[in-house]
Structure formats: structure tokens, C-alpha cells
Amino acid sequence: MSGHHIIPMKFLLGTAGALFVLTALTVAVHYIHIPAPFNIIVAIGIAVLKASLVAMFFMGLFWDKKINTIALMLSVVFFVLMVGVTMLDTMFRDKPFGIYDKAPAPPATTSAAP
Amino acid sequence: MSHTDSMSANAHVQHHFVDSEQQFDSAKLGMWLFLVTEVLFFGGLFVAYIVYRAWNPELFTLAATQLDTVMGGINTLVLIGSSLTMALAIRYAQLNDAKKSFWMLGATIAAALVFMVIKYFEYTHKFHLGIFPGEAYTFTGIDHPKAHIFFSIYYMMTGLHGIHVLIGIGLIGWLMVKTKRGAFSAEYYTPVEITGLYWHLVDLIWIFLFPLLYLID
CATH class of the missing domain: 1.10.287 (Helix Hairpins)
Known part of the structure; x- marks a missing residue:
């Protein structure tokens, strides 16, 4: 009580x-x-x-025990992590960094055939 | 669960807990851990929303015009009201007022049913227009090749949320039966408390769904 x-x-x-x-x-x-x-x-x-x-x-x-707040905050942290890591992929698919290429990589989407 | 029938103050304490307090705190922490999995469950759908909105910002602006802001807004107010009545049900259980607690649980279910009825009218209106998820999408009113993707996300998010509302109605109905039988008191009301946490989370998810789906301009 x-x-x-x-x-x-x-x-x-x-x-x-x-x-x-x-x-x-x-x-x-x-x-x-x-x-x-x-x-x-x-x-x-x-x-x-x-x-x-x-x-x-x-x-x-x-008013509650702080452990419950910590649990909720952890879920927020891991959600932000899930969003962040996913967007590191999805936002940069068309723009390769080209660090392994000798010359700058040509745009992947345009295929200018002669 | 026959222990709850006893009027003795500590009859509800299971043998593996030190006392009623520890049992209550354990149940509550367990519920919070479940809510963490719920946040990440919906979180996956929010990730889909964010990725597709970042890819097609103009689509989300166009498609959101098909959602009824007034109905969505009313549903937001209805859910907030139901969260208040749920919190009051817990408060009256803590104060040993089973009668008021019972009626507050009833009011919570009534609000949840209003929410589902409004949702039903929203869904059937869209079905009538041919706005279905995925390949079944036949609506031609939005000039965008990926319009069906917005509505797939819309149906997944609001649908999963709606299932949670239905489960909440079932749980709160069970609480009403238990309350009527006198199972809860100031000494033992754990099921009311943790069902309340679940119900508030359902409200919390909708607080994010409403502006993200209905209020895009």
C-alpha cells in the first residue's frame, strides 16, 4: 500500500x-x-x-521508479538507431562515394548509349 | 487466479515474491518491457514511412489530401478522452471505489468503440473509391505512380493500431468483469494498472500517427 x-x-x-x-x-x-x-x-x-x-x-x-523511464527511453534510442542506420542506406543509394574507384563513378541511373 | 477472490490483504502475493510491493513493481517493469517491444514493433512501420516519405515527399503531400482531417482529429480527441477515463479508473481502483472504477472502464470502452466506428467509416469510404493497399489499388484521383505505396503504409499503420484498440477493448472488458466481482482493491489492482499502461501506449502511437498521416501539407 x-x-x-x-x-x-x-x-x-x-x-x-x-x-x-x-x-x-x-x-x-x-x-x-x-x-x-x-x-x-x-x-x-x-x-x-x-x-x-x-x-x-x-x-x-x-512519480514512478526511474527504471521504467529508462526502459521507455531505451526504446526511443533504439528506434532512432533503426531509423538512422536504415537511412544511411536508403538516402545514399544513388550517390556512391566511389572510394574504391580510380576515376569518379559515372551516374548509375543514366545510360547514355552512343 | 483464485487468489484475488480472498479479502485478505496479502492473499494475492505469489510465493516467489518478497511482498505485494515487489510483485507490483515486477509486473509493472515487465509491462514496460513489453511496451518497449511495442514501440519497436510500430517503429519498423515508422521507418518504412520515413524512408518512403524521404524518397517521395511530393507523393505524401498529394495522398494526404484523401485523408479526412476532421475525422482523424475527432479520433485523436476521443482517444485522449479514453486515456483520461482509463487513468481515472486506476485512480478509483486505488481509492477502493469499485463502482466508479467500473463506470470509468465502461466509458473507456465506449470511447474505443467510437474510435473504431469512425475508423470504419474512413476505411469504407476509401474502399468505395478504390483506395486499397498494394496491388488492389484502383483509385485514379492521385497523379503519382507510387500512390498505392502511401496507402499500403497508411493501412498497415492504422490497421495495426486498430488491432491494438480492439485488443484493448477486450482487456478492458475483462477488467470490468473482474471489477464487478470485487477482484480489485487499493491492495491489489495490478491488472488495471498495467492494462492502463497498454491503453496509454495505444493513445501515444496515435498521437504520432495523426500528424504524420493526416496533417501533411
Whole structure:
């Protein structure tokens, strides 16, 4: 019985309220049409903020044993690793570094037959 | 699980745990480790999304116009509301108020059903237009040779999420039966707590799906 944190009502209602407001904000930002990379940055930023609120106050990590937070953070780290390593491949398929070629490698996609 | 029927404070503690506290913490950590696998499970689909969006940025802008922002937005609010009622169900279980806990679980299921009904209307509208995943795609309204790829990713991500919502409905229904039978109290409410963690994760995934699929401009 000891140590079980009962989340105060004001935190639960406040978290839900903040999530509703941030949802409205992310939709509003969508209709404003912020120019290209910043629209994604703002959308993801708001989503990360909302996710943090859910994890801290609905899932109780704010009051919980730190080992549970560490577990969640590890999943984020390994997700970023999965994205990063995959994109090291997929983003550079058409642009070989040519470190093993004597001459600069010709573009792989164009086949200019005489 | 007959131990939960006893009214004795420590009757629920299995013999291999030191005390109720250690059993509770172990169950919770175990659930968090499962949620880690869930994050990476969805993570693979997010990787597919990121790779294909980086390859075809113009496709994602075109295709997202076929998704209904209003329906997606309402579903976001519905899921946030259901997360609140789930958290309240845990709170009332901790306060020994089984009756209120029961109704909060019921409200959570009701919200989950609203979510699935809206999802059903979204899906059937797309099927009507010929927007199917993969080779079955026959829609001609998007002028892009890889339009079907966006919708394959859309159906995989929202479909897997929808399956999680359905599983959540089943789990919360089971909690309602147990709550009605008086299985939970301030001393023992572990199933309510860890099902709550699962339900919040389902909400959390949708918080990322909504802007990434519906709000592309």
C-alpha cells in the first residue's frame, strides 16, 4: 500500500486539457501552412510534447521508479538507431562515394548509349 | 487466479515474491518491457514511412489530401478522452471505489468503440473509391505512380493500431468483469494498472500517427 502514488485529480484533468489544446494547435498549424522543413518540425515537436505529457502524467512515470523511464527511453534510442542506420542506406543509394574507384563513378541511373 | 477472490490483504502475493510491493513493481517493469517491444514493433512501420516519405515527399503531400482531417482529429480527441477515463479508473481502483472504477472502464470502452466506428467509416469510404493497399489499388484521383505505396503504409499503420484498440477493448472488458466481482482493491489492482499502461501506449502511437498521416501539407 505504501508508495503507490495516487495521481491527483488536477494532474489528470490538466493533462487531458493540455492534450486537447495541443491537438487543436497542431491542426491549426496545419492550416496555416508553415513552409517546408519547419511544418514537419513543428508537427513532430507538438507530438513529442503530447507523448511526454501522456508518459509522465497518465502513465505515471513522473512519480514512478526511474527504471521504467529508462526502459521507455531505451526504446526511443533504439528506434532512432533503426531509423538512422536504415537511412544511411536508403538516402545514399544513388550517390556512391566511389572510394574504391580510380576515376569518379559515372551516374548509375543514366545510360547514355552512343 | 483464485487468489484475488480472498479479502485478505496479502492473499494475492505469489510465493516467489518478497511482498505485494515487489510483485507490483515486477509486473509493472515487465509491462514496460513489453511496451518497449511495442514501440519497436510500430517503429519498423515508422521507418518504412520515413524512408518512403524521404524518397517521395511530393507523393505524401498529394495522398494526404484523401485523408479526412476532421475525422482523424475527432479520433485523436476521443482517444485522449479514453486515456483520461482509463487513468481515472486506476485512480478509483486505488481509492477502493469499485463502482466508479467500473463506470470509468465502461466509458473507456465506449470511447474505443467510437474510435473504431469512425475508423470504419474512413476505411469504407476509401474502399468505395478504390483506395486499397498494394496491388488492389484502383483509385485514379492521385497523379503519382507510387500512390498505392502511401496507402499500403497508411493501412498497415492504422490497421495495426486498430488491432491494438480492439485488443484493448477486450482487456478492458475483462477488467470490468473482474471489477464487478470485487477482484480489485487499493491492495491489489495490478491488472488495471498495467492494462492502463497498454491503453496509454495505444493513445501515444496515435498521437504520432495523426500528424504524420493526416496533417501533411
